[in-house]
Amino acid sequence: MSNPVFVLGGGAWGTALALHAARIGAEVHLWARNAQTLPNGAMPRLSDYPLPPTVHVCSTLPQVTPDCVLVAIPTQYLASVLPMLPAGVPAVLCCKGIERQTLAFPLDILARERADVPGAVLCGPNFAREIAAGLPAAAVLAAPEHARAQALSSLLSSPLFRLYASTDCIGVQLGAAAKNVIAVASGVTIGAGLGENARAALITRGLAEITRLATALGGQAATLAGLAGLGDLLLTCTGAASRNYQMGLALGRGMNTHAALGSLPGVAEGITTAAALQALARAHGVETPITDCIAAFMEGQITLPQATHSLLSRPLKSEQEPSSPV
Ligand SMILES: NC(=O)C1=CN([C@@H]2O[C@H](COP(=O)(O)OP(=O)(O)OC[C@H]3O[C@@H](n4cnc5c(N)ncnc54)[C@H](OP(=O)(O)O)[C@@H]3O)[C@@H](O)[C@H]2O)C=CC1
Numbered sequence: 001m002s003n004p005v006f007v008l009g010g011g012a013w014g015t016a017l018a019l020h021a022a023r024i025g026a027e028v029h030l031w032a033r034n035a036q037t038l039p040n041g042a043m044p045r046l047s048d049y050p051l052p053p054t055v056h057v058c059s060t061l062p063q064v065t066p067d068c069v070l071v072a073i074p075t076q077y078l079a080s081v082l083p084m085l086p087a088g089v090p091a092v093l094c095c096k097g098i099e100r101q102t103l104a105f106p107l108d109i110l111a112r113e114r115a116d117v118p119g120a121v122l123c124g125p126n127f128a129r130e131i132a133a134g135l136p137a138a139a140v141l142a143a144p145e146h147a148r149a150q151a152l153s154s155l156l157s158s159p160l161f162r163l164y165a166s167t168d169c170i171g172v173q174l175g176a177a178a179k180n181v182i183a184v185a186s187g188v189t190i191g192a193g194l195g196e197n198a199r200a201a202l203i204t205r206g207l208a209e210i211t212r213l214a215t216a217l218g219g220q221a222a223t224l225a226g227l228a229g230l231g232d233l234l235l236t237c238t239g240a241a242s243r244n245y246q247m248g249l250a251l252g253r254g255m256n257t258h259a260a261l262g263s264l265p266g267v268a269e270g271i272t273t274a275a276a277l278q279a280l281a282r283a284h285g286v287e288t289p290i291t292d293c294i295a296a297f298m299e300g301q302i303t304l305p306q307a308t309h310s311l312l313s314r315p316l317k318s319e320q321e322p323s324s325p326v
């Protein structure tokens, strides 16, 4: 790689992406809002993965033109870091969520704030620690133009981290955001002792719900059967390392939302995404019973037995009926 790569966000995902970019030969400038308090090589979230000398932690980005910028900031704060992006340089948004106030996806936020920056998104089943450790993984890199998606996936792929190009930005962003909500519900199911049958049903009907909404918004069903949909859903709903799943586990065991949040090692995007997803679904006339239940449960509006009853007492339907409620 001839030019450096910028990474915004010194959390788990930003650190893992910086390590990946360094492995593919880039000089990396990793921006963190608290960089000045960090000794070089000791990031807060993944301190067991020391940074190589080609990763420079900074609180101000250098005046050089990078090949691209990887943005790993929680979605609710994404807009606040976008003024830093260099004009004309592709920004790959690596967050998974929906802006609560506006119901905007990451690429919409970028278009709104920085029309001079070409955007792309990177989503898939990728626990930061495994990417940091250099374990094999795959993801989707989506951009509105095929040429941009292909160029960035070639630039950022490695023999261990395989990036598939896509132009279905809606499907990829919706899948990535919504899987966090289903992961919270999955954790609740296990935490409350409802069993693995219930969890498998929840994941499967969660995918049906996500696919229904994605296609109503203009996404493609095939994308939801891919890495950013089913792939990430499986990982986050069953992987003990998922913060969204851990959040659900704590809630299912009886902890309240505030206490459960305090017990997490990082952000759980599913918490803010649930209400945003619900609002988006309502605006498009799409039924999302699992999202509705988990949103109401997290807000303390219904109890777990009420949530379970509400899902199980829905009218029986044909599984294949495209417009059937869950
Ligand atoms: N962790 C993972 O395995 C993966 C995460 N993602 C996604 O990446 C995004 C980031 O997650 P992750 O890195 O894990 O989260 P973490 O909780 O580990 O870190 C969040 C980072 O964002 C910073 N931050 C928070 N608020 C602001 C703000 N207002 N301005 C600037 N920086 C801010 C934090 O800074 P500070 O340290 O100072 O608080 C921290 O560096 C999320 O959307 C997540 O869904 C995607 C794939 C994998």
Ligand SMILES: O=C(CO)COP(=O)(O)O
Pocket: 096, 124, 125, 126, 127, 128, 180, 183, 232, 235, 236, 241, 242, 243, 244, 245, 267, 268, 269
């Ligand atoms: O997005 C992720 C894995 O693909 C990380 O999941 P959590 O945010 O739930 O930890």
